[in-house]
Amino acid sequence: MSTYFVIAVIVLVFVVIFQIAKASEYVSILKGEESSRKQNNKINGFLMIIFLVLGLIGVYYCHHILGGRVLGESGSKEGEKVDEMLHITLVITGIVFLITQILLFTFAYKFQEKENRKAFFFPHNNTMEVVWTVVPAIVLSVLVVIGLRNWFIFTGDAPKNALVVEVTGRQFGWIFRYPGKDKEFGKKYFRNIDPSTNSLGLVWADNKEFNQKADPAAYDDIVQEQTMYVIKNKPVKLIIGSRDVIHDVGLPHFRMKMDAVPGIPTTLWFTPKYTTAEMREKTGNANFQYEISCDQMCGNGHYSMKGVIEVVTREEYDAWMAKQKPYYYSAFPDKDPSAAPMTTPSKVDSAAPVKTASASAVLGGNQNKLK
């Protein structure tokens, strides 16, 4: 019922507007088209200056209420450079914005049609045109130089001491891999993927068909879902990939972003400045999280593809890491060295029931240290 009521009101409003419009047309015929045109011209000229004034107030007001809600301080050292650049660009484009919009609407107001005014025949002026070609070119060169300097830092090699984590996107979640004790990522191949036991397709077994040999480096790799741990003030280098479609590792608080493309590894590095706990205090938000948002349309669950980065201190990280068990042993508990010495399995036992095992392993019982 209320729907019909709303529709009726809308139709009524339309009819009223239309009748007014129609009436004003008749009035203009009665008054003479020329004089009503002049009157309309005055009204619109006046609205131009009103729009300018209200618009500028609106821009100020919008900044006043929303300015505080854009991300607070950058969570990474590199992000500071992004913020600094944002400010420089804001000042430059802001000045141009104000000058051009003010000129546009005041010219429109000031040079509206008047009886005794004659338009000024002014087809061109080389000096003016050269000035407004050269000045923007110089300003833009400055912005390009600042931008590219930062760009090469951001996309350049990560510092040697960086913590390396592999990030893999899938519909719709994130998988993180740490290299384990040997500090080396084992090989992976997408045909080995089994969502329940081997979500990344690590090369744990020989396979003639794929022409692959089991990679010893793959046995101690640690795999995590949804949450990634990194250390405060230690650079992190992400090696990014995808298992299915294109995703994007979006890190709004660190001011970084990189696509996850199937078949083409990408990288990204940054240095977290504050732990999650410190950031909670800074923002005054007890629920604060460094969230990873997927920023590339990846299917109908795109909006739910969230990951979390926990930034912790060195000690907390070490304690956490000590509790982690290599993925291989959570997938195959029977291969656990506490039960039997580590051997290279000649064949993956495809029948191995492991779902429950992997769940309990992630929670971190730690009876099996490597070697």
Next chain:
Amino acid sequence: MSNEQILHTGASAILAHDTDHGEHAGHHHHETFITKYIFSQDHKMIAKQFLITGMIWAVIGGLMSVLFRIQLAYPDTSFPFLETLLGNKWAKGGHISADAYYALVTTHGTVMVFFVLTAGLSGTFSNFLIPLQVGARDMASPFMNMLSYWFFFISGVIMMSSLFVENGPFSGGWTAYPPLSALGSASPGSKTGMDLWLISMALFVVSQLLGGLNYIATILNMRTKGMSMTRLPLTIWAFFFTAVLGVLSFPVLLSGFILLIFDRNFGTSFYLSDIFVNGVGALPNEGGSAILYQHLFWFLGHPEVYIIILPGMGMVSEILSTNSRKPIFGYMAMVGSLFAIAVLAFLVWAHHMFVSGMNPFLGSFFVLLTLLIAVPSAIKVFNWLTTLWRGNIRFTPAMLYSIGFVSMFISGGLTGIWLGNSALDIHLHDTYFIIAHFHLVMGVAGIFGMYAGIYHWFPKMFGRYMNNTLAYIHFWVTLTGAYLIFWPMHYEGLAGMPRRYYDYTNWESFKMFAGLNLFITIVAIIVFAVQLLFLFNFFYSIFKGRKVTSQNPWGSTTLEWTTPIHPGHGNWIGEIPEVYRWPYDYGKDGKDFIAQTTPIGAEETVTH
């Protein structure tokens, strides 16, 4: 020049044809309803067909945006009318599903970019104005012109039909990046819906090429006597560069689509490699590159945004000059900057791909070239401002929209300087900042250019005026509303809020914008309603509007206003008029305006 000679002989040949036409004028015995209104070869009728089809698509696309904005504003509320409208698959319990949300977003983007702002805008005005303003009876090939419309029409029918297939239309975003768009198993929209989307787009490319080649041929070969290239109105220059961009870049898009069709249906691996799909398993494809598609797509995709905005720039230049009663400032600089934009349009595509995994060193060149585009854009803005300066401005609805266009172009253009700088793009990419940017600079500015054109040339199209009061209400609400919708989105984008999210309530970093999203939706609904007011004004005025009584109602210099109030097929009754001067002699030597057809007087001060 030989060109003049050809024109001359051409003109006399047409003259013979013309007397023939004169006889027909009185008693249309060869024109049936079908040849006049449906399979018409008259460029003016084809223009109207493009315009009205574009309007229908604009309503559909606009309505879609209202629907998905409702989801963003009320993620937890159910609206029973949505179930009535969309059915219980898309809006069960009055709540739009994620599948439906992404289908709406994708179709909104595709329809608005291609059907409304490309076909509806340049299809309408290139067709309508090129022959009228260069002084030609019709297009170089009226038949190809007709085909161009009908390919567009069929393309639209197929796109429309994709809305009704079982798994819904394509839902992977208008850019259709594979592997998502290539794998039916990755998303329901990538099944039949995507096949129809690709077929529709392929036919659309055909339509654009037929149209574009025709525009170029007509502008280069069919100008009337005396109409040298530098005497062309800026509208024609803009349509010319638009057509060149389209002809050179649409085939690349088509090639990208063909490879995608192969990957989808014939087991090739152009874009696919190392993929494991949940519920399906590992796919056999290896060795393809998903980034290859992005290069092919954006090689059109970037010129495409200039295809959208250049016609607007051209028409706005013309309208600003006419209604300021003063020549456009820096005609040659305006042509030069159009040319510069057209060239640079082909050299900046990869700025859409800074974070795609493309080589960063390659990215740095694209930063430089992208920011270079700001230079010709700045020239245009300053020239428009100087055109207004010391003018004697008449605020016709077209003039208001032209001023609005400049304002939008400035606001949206300046944020392009942010996004084009890769080190900032790394934070802003794929957030609401980019949504705000391209809607202002391309969407709203493009639509404003279109409105300016419609209001300005409506008297030429239909021999009647549109209602001014409705037009003024339409303008002021739309201008204010557009800023209220898109300005605050910059802040959401600065906070990193990603685009294409169905629901933000679970995100600690973005949920503080819930109130703002509601506000934006309400404004969007109001603005949409006011566009319906415009549509009403448009169709009502075709039949009941105030009649045009003078041949040249705006006091313009250009050729289209030398035709009869209701021009027939062939445009001019007698000989096509000869042109003696540039089209911007407003306010010269104390005269209000001097038409292009007036010979240069003995005591004129400056001549062009």
